[in-house]
Amino acid sequence: MKPKYSPKASSSSAAALTPFPLKKTAGQAWDLFVFSAFFAVLFNAFYVAGIELKFKPKVFTGQSDRGSTPVTYSGFSSPASDSPLQKKATPTPLPGEPNPFPRLSVMGVKQRFDKKSCVILDARKPEEYQEGHIPGALNFYGNEPEKFAPLVMPQLPDKSKEIIAYCHGGDCDLSLQVARALQEAGYTHVEIFTGGWPDWQKAGYPVTKGVDP
Amino acid sequence: MKVDQILNDGTLCALSLFLILIWAGVKFRLYAPPRWDGETAAATLLRLACGFLLAGASLDKLGDAAGFLGLMKECYFFVPDPIQPLTAVVIPWLEFFTxxxxxxxxxxxxxxxxxxxxxxxxxxxISWDVLHGIDCSCGCFSKDAGEKMTGWTVLRDLLFLAMGSILLVSRRTFAALDRLND
Structure with a gap:
């Protein structure tokens, strides 16, 4: 019978059965894993778009950061609220956290877009917005919140409505600026579409030009 | 036509199956390649295919851990919360170096x-997501939404697993830097 594993065997008769080097292979695989993990953590620490590795559990203080609206606890429901299964509790941002807003991928935004369960804000320049944007999105240029807030916020009377801000994706901070402006104005459910306009276009989802009616 | 449109699940399944059949043909002497060591050549082909597949799959995720983390939170939420960020950072680099x-x-x-x-x-x-009907992006080769998870995706990964297993028990491969195992 032909040996299962015999590195130097040229024929079955001359083959000396050599056991599969499981221990050596597993050791080298472990080394590869450790090296990759070490390199990845180091890269992430110095990379400009690196992420926070430390796990931060959701902190519920009983009050929102505005101090006026009680936060919904999952597991409890007030008579006026929806079922806790339908309505997610809003995590209170931790103090000093650079980007406390939940991040959404293009799939998450598309699901909400299809359900029409959210308001989408385009944080790019008005010219870029007119060249193309997500259908139904309102233009709220992130670098000029004082100009755009009076135009957009009256169209968003419900401050607990889910609002998604996007810009150019990647390192773009415009959506973050919009999210902060909305948070300061008392909006409690603001999220950021991380991939932004490039991801939406790449996915081939519907787009529209000009200004929405 | 873009590369990711050509390299869809069906094409990759066919390619994997083709490579496995080449290996099986040589291994079980369905045909005898003349003069050269066919089994080693087939193993080399598998090694290169697996390597390019894995390194290629990692490229879109290497610099965007935040995007990969977002995808993981939505599509692979059964990964425990405390290890999600570390997983999002380590997995692409592990794929790349492997x-x-x-x-x-x-x-x-x-x-x-x-x-x-x-x-x-x-x-x-992926099987868990497919069985639970989670309509989500696979995130296997890119973070694009186009990469839907289906039964084909599961089959594709099973064929990749078969390729890796064959390579694991192969005796030697050509043109390898590591001469100790050859």
Missing amino acids: GLCLVSGFRWRAAALVFCGLMAVYTLA
């Missing part, structure tokens, strides 16, 4: 073991 080892042939058997481990985990994770 792919690099397979392509270069440096410690290729260990890399094949890691490849098998990754494929086994991916197969389980």
Whole structure:
């Protein structure tokens, strides 16, 4: 019978059965894993778009950061609220956290877009917005919140409505600026579409030009 | 036509099956390649295919851990919260270095073991999502929404796992940096 594993065997008769080097292979695989993990953590620490590795559990203080609206606890429901299964509790941002807003991928935004369960804000320049944007999105240029807030916020009377801000994706901070402006104005459910306009276009989802009616 | 449109699940399944059949043909002497060591050549082909697949799959995720983390939170939410950020950072680089080892042939058997481990985990994770009807992006080769998870994706990963397993038990490969195992 032909040996299962015999590195130097040229024929079955001359083959000396050599056991599969499981221990050596597993050791080298472990080394590869450790090296990759070490390199990845180091890269992430110095990379400009690196992420926070430390796990931060959701902190519920009983009050929102505005101090006026009680936060919904999952597991409890007030008579006026929806079922806790339908309505997610809003995590209170931790103090000093650079980007406390939940991040959404293009799939998450598309699901909400299809359900029409959210308001989408385009944080790019008005010219870029007119060249193309997500259908139904309102233009709220992130670098000029004082100009755009009076135009957009009256169209968003419900401050607990889910609002998604996007810009150019990647390192773009415009959506973050919009999210902060909305948070300061008392909006409690603001999220950021991380991939932004490039991801939406790449996915081939519907787009529209000009200004929405 | 873009590369990711050509390399869809069906094409990759066919390619994997083709490579496995080449290996099986040589291994079980369905045909005898003249003069050269066909089994080693087939193993080399598998090694390069696995390496390029894995390294290629990692490229879109290497610099965007935040995007990959977002995808993981939505599509692979069964990964425990405390290890999600670390997983999002480590997995793409593990894929990259494993792919690099397979392509270069440096410690290729260990890399094949890691490849098998990754494929086994991916197969389980995608199967779970498919069985639970989660309509989500796979995130396998890119973070684009176009990469839907279907039964084909599970089959594709099973074939990749088969390729890795064959490579793991192969005796030797050509053009490998790691001469110790040859």
